[in-house]
Amino acid sequence: MVVLVTNQTLPQIRAHVHAALNVGLTPVEIKEAVYQCAPYIGFPKTLNAIAEVNEVFKTMNIALPIENQRNVEEDDRFEKGLVAQVEIFGDVIRQNRKNAPANQSHIQDYLSSFCFGDFYTRGGLDLKTRELLTLCILSSLGGCESQVKAHVQGNHNVGNDKETLIAAITQCLPYMGFPRTLNALQSVNDIMPKS
Numbered sequence: 001m002v003v004l005v006t007n008q009t010l011p012q013i014r015a016h017v018h019a020a021l022n023v024g025l026t027p028v029e030i031k032e033a034v035y036q037c038a039p040y041i042g043f044p045k046t047l048n049a050i051a052e053v054n055e056v057f058k059t060m061n062i063a064l065p066i067e068n069q070r071n072v073e074e075d076d077r078f079e080k081g082l083v084a085q086v087e088i089f090g091d092v093i094r095q096n097r098k099n100a101p102a103n104q105s106h107i108q109d110y111l112s113s114f115c116f117g118d119f120y121t122r123g124g125l126d127l128k129t130r131e132l133l134t135l136c137i138l139s140s141l142g143g144c145e146s147q148v149k150a151h152v153q154g155n156h157n158v159g160n161d162k163e164t165l166i167a168a169i170t171q172c173l174p175y176m177g178f179p180r181t182l183n184a185l186q187s188v189n190d191i192m193p194k195s
Helices: 002-007 010-022 027-035 043-059 077-089 092-099 102-120 127-141 145-158 162-191
Strands: none
Touching (some): 002 010, 002 127, 010 027, 010 043, 077 092, 077 102, 077 127, 092 102, 102 127, 127 162
């Protein structure tokens, strides 16, 4: 579903939302998977997908709005986001922040506050699932292999093994094609060479 959102193949999202509900995902889990796309594809594309999800929910008499999963406020989103980043990636985050050029340090702040504070701290999905979804989102974008590699390491750090990553990327294959799949697999093999 997140690959469809990333690629904006909106007509297919509805069928996949129905399928996700049929296999037992909750409305909260579905919405959170879509929301997880926002830091990587932007708000307009994410909102396009949310509109499709909401239409399915309406036809299935699922009450809207879905329970809010936000766990941060404006005054603590940076701190909570930084904690989440460090939990996933370790102290390299503090080094990246320290080494960022002065005219780019605001991007490090935005990354901690927005990507990790506003999204990774949300309820509805656990950290392992969010990190796995992020790998699929980035892989389907193409052209961001350095971020894919970082999130392969992040997945490893939160307990997703190589077989889980390969299975997720394989599931994405029909939706993102062979070039992006092969690039993602190369990133996995570069970061997790054994097994």
